[in-house]
Every structure is written in C-alpha cells, then in structure tokens.
Amino acid sequence: MTYTVAVSGASGYAGGEILRLLASHPDIEIRTVTAHSNAGQPLIEHQPHLRSLAHLTLQDTTPEILAGHDVVFLALPHGQSGQYTDALGDVPLVVDAGADHRLTSQESWDAVYGGHFHEPWAYGVPELIVDGAKQRENLRTAKRIAAPGCNASTVSLSLVPGVAAGVIDASDIVSVLAVGPSGAGKSLKPHLLGSELLGTANPYAVGGTHRHIPEIQQALRGAGAADPRISFTPVLVPMARGILATSTAPIADGATDEQIRAAWQDAYGDETFVQLLPKGHFPRTADVLGANTALMGLAIDRVANRVTIVTAVDNLVKGTAGAAIQSMNLALGLPEGRALTVNGVAP
Ligand SMILES: NC(=O)c1ccc[n+]([C@@H]2O[C@H](COP(=O)([O-])OP(=O)(O)OC[C@H]3O[C@@H](n4cnc5c(N)ncnc54)[C@H](OP(=O)(O)O)[C@@H]3O)[C@@H](O)[C@H]2O)c1
Numbered sequence: 001m002t003y004t005v006a007v008s009g010a011s012g013y014a015g016g017e018i019l020r021l022l023a024s025h026p027d028i029e030i031r032t033v034t035a036h037s038n039a040g041q042p043l044i045e046h047q048p049h050l051r052s053l054a055h056l057t058l059q060d061t062t063p064e065i066l067a068g069h070d071v072v073f074l075a076l077p078h079g080q081s082g083q084y085t086d087a088l089g090d091v092p093l094v095v096d097a098g099a100d101h102r103l104t105s106q107e108s109w110d111a112v113y114g115g116h117f118h119e120p121w122a123y124g125v126p127e128l129i130v131d132g133a134k135q136r137e138n139l140r141t142a143k144r145i146a147a148p149g150c151n152a153s154t155v156s157l158s159l160v161p162g163v164a165a166g167v168i169d170a171s172d173i174v175s176v177l178a179v180g181p182s183g184a185g186k187s188l189k190p191h192l193l194g195s196e197l198l199g200t201a202n203p204y205a206v207g208g209t210h211r212h213i214p215e216i217q218q219a220l221r222g223a224g225a226a227d228p229r230i231s232f233t234p235v236l237v238p239m240a241r242g243i244l245a246t247s248t249a250p251i252a253d254g255a256t257d258e259q260i261r262a263a264w265q266d267a268y269g270d271e272t273f274v275q276l277l278p279k280g281h282f283p284r285t286a287d288v289l290g291a292n293t294a295l296m297g298l299a300i301d302r303v304a305n306r307v308t309i310v311t312a313v314d315n316l317v318k319g320t321a322g323a324a325i326q327s328m329n330l331a332l333g334l335p336e337g338r339a340l341t342v343n344g345v346a347p
Contacts, residue, residue: 006032009075017321025339063087108214124327150319152212156219165263170225242285283312292322
C-alpha cells in the first residue's frame with residue numbers, strides 16, 4: 001500500500017527535512033506541500049536541494065488542502081498547529097513537529113509557551129523509557145504524534161536510562177549544549193545572521209528560561225524521577241546543524257561503575273538509532289549529520305561524583321524529521337527504520 005502525505009511548513013527547515021527523508025520512502029507518495037507567506041511558489045525555490053520534488057508547488061495551509069491524505073505532517077511555528085489539528089479529525093495519522101501537543105501539563109504550557117493549550121499526543125521518541133517500557137509501544141497504536149523538541153529529546157535520551165535504573169540523582173542535572181542555528185528555523189532574525197554567528201559562540205535562554213525544560217522534566221518523570229531539576233544552557237555555535245549536549249548528574253548512593261554503564265547499555269544495546277560508544281569514546285556532531293542517530297559517550301567522574309553523558313544528534317533528523325518519520329513508520333506498521341539511515345555525512 002502507498003500512503004498519501006501532505007507536509008505543511010514545507011518551505012521551512014523541519015518541513016524540508018521531512019520531505020528530504022520521505023522522498024526516499026518507498027511506501028509514501030508526497031502529494032501536497034503547503035506554506036504560509038511563500039504559498040503559490042515552486043517548492044524548489046525554497047528547497048533547492050530537493051530535486052526529486054521539483055514538480056511540487058507550495059499551496060496555502062488550510063484544513064481543506066491538508067484533508068484527504070493518509071498522513072499529514074505539521075511543521076509550523078509553535079502555537080500554529082492547534083488551529084489545524086482540530087480540523088483534521090478525518091485524517092488517519094497526523095504528526096506535529098511543533099510543540100503544541102507535546103506537554104501533558106497545562107501549567108507547564110502556560111509557563112513557557114502560553115496561548116491555547118491543546119491535548120497531548122503520543123510523544124515521538126521511540127527509544128525513551130516511559131513507565132518501564134519503551135515509548136515505541138505507545139507509538140504503534142498512535143493516530144496523533146507529537147514529534148519532540150530537538151534539544152529536549154537529546155537531553156532526555158541522555159539521562160533517562162540512568163534515572164530509570166536509579167543510578168543518577170535527577171534533582172541536580174546540569175546540561176550545556178552546543179547547538180547549530182537551524183534549530184531556530186529559517187525565518188529571518190537579526191541574532192541569527194551570519195555576521196552575528198560566525199567566529200563566535202553565543203549563549204541564550206540562560207538561567208532556566210528555555211522552553212524545552214518542561215519537556216525534559218516530563219520525560220524524566222516518565223522514567224521515574226519524582227522532582228527532576230535541570231540547569232539547561234544552550235550555546236549557539238557556527239555549524240548549520242547539530243547538537244552536542246553534555247549532561248552531568250550526581251551518582252546515586254551506592255551505584256557501582258558497572259551498574260552505571262549497564263543502565264545505558266541495557267537501555268540502548270538493542271537500539272539501531274541510539275548508540276552508546278565504547279568506554280573512553282565520545283561523539284562529534286560531524287558523525288551524525290544527516291543521520292537519524294543519537295551517538296552517546298559516557299564517563300564516570302568519581303572526583304566530582306557525577307556521571308557525564310555527551311550526546312550528538314542532528315537536530316533536523318533525530319531531533320525532528322527523523323523522529324517524526326520513525327514514529328510514523330511505527331504507527332503505520334512499517335519497518336521502524338524505513339527511509340532512515342544510521343550513517344552520517346562526513347567530513
Ligand atoms: N528546526 C529544528 O531543528 C526543529 C527541531 C525540532 C522541532 N522543530 C519545530 O518544527 C516547527 C517548524 O520549525 P522550523 O525550524 O522548520 O521553522 P521555519 O524554518 O521557520 O519554518 C516555518 C514554516 O511554517 C510556515 N508558517 C509560518 N507561519 C505559519 C502559519 N501561521 N500557518 C501556516 N504555516 C506557517 C512557514 O511558511 P512560509 O515560509 O511560507 O512563511 C514555514 O514553512 C517548529 O514548531 C519547531 O519548534 C524544529
């Protein structure tokens with residue numbers, strides 16, 4: 001069977017990456033692409049790398065145009081998806097790359113996003129441990145999927161095994177991330193101009209203000225943390241895409257080195273797209289560019305009495321579009337890794 005697909009936000013970064021990956025999916029026909037200010041223009045003018053989709057024209061994003069497909073992807077600025085999701089009741093599968101359906105707590109939503117609160121959907125990170133099982137089991141029956149925030153899923157995947165196994169203390173987590181500016185989208189913003197970014201590293205949302213913090217706390221609670229607390233500091237660095245997240249947390253009383261490493265090994269040893277590197281090895285963002293892979297290195301620091309986890313992802317693949325398509329594959333009953341690769345583009 002071939003599934004027909006509409007992708008909204010198709011002129012943007014997340015929508016473009018969803019299209020790039022779907023273009024090589026053998027079970028998918030990309031029928032419709034939509035945008036907002038650029039509606040009416042050829043897709044190829046905004047996504048010149050998507051040569052196989054040169055025949056498509058960006059249409060307006062309306063419920064009528066999105067309806068009638070087997071799968072709809074929404075890749076819109078946060079706060080914009082809800083108006084469409086309410087009107088897409090007849091679409092069998094909707095995957096939202098925005099934040100609108102990620103948070104289960106209205107209080108958290110009000111604190112960091114504001115505006116109308118929409119119902120939470122199945123969270124699109126199959127490898128996360130939630131209530132003692134992998135999230136992929138929930139995705140197999142999902143009709144509505146909330147793809148993750150890129151920073152949030154990177155940090156959550158880094159820490160959840162240690163929380164679930166009880167070998168780290170989730171009340172004192174510190175995460176510092178080097179992030180590429182594509183994570184902020186394609187719309188023009190002065191602080192994202194090349195002249196502001198090249199040759200410099202810029203911290204932002206410092207001091208507990210980043211919107212992804214509640215999403216991470218939600219994942220950590222799902223793994224069993226009663227009151228997770230995280231100091232979270234992203235730093236923009238001059239690479240178009242990629243996240244390198246360094247997270248540390250205190251070692252739980254009595255946890256041995258073997259138990260700590262086993263927590264991550266047991267969680268990810270059978271996974272294709274989340275891989276723990278051998279002891280002493282740490283990832284680079286260059287190793288995961290274009291790949292649906294989260295690569296992780298782990299160190300046990302007995303001087304500071306903390307575990308350090310360094311994780312690299314491509315924010316546009318494992319952080320967004322790859323997670324969305326992996327989740328779609330599960331929901332459609334297709335092989336989970338179809339159209340996704342573990343191999344990065346290097347150098
Ligand atoms: N970038 C990432 O790494 C990343 C990672 C995880 C999640 N996400 C999420 O994915 C979503 C899209 O992000 P992005 O980075 O792709 O942003 P982007 O590059 O700025 O693209 C935004 C897209 O949404 C369209 N759009 C803007 N306002 C709209 C409206 N009112 N109605 C319909 N369409 C509208 C734009 O169309 P026009 O160009 O025609 O105006 C464009 O196609 C966001 O919610 C973001 O949080 C992004």
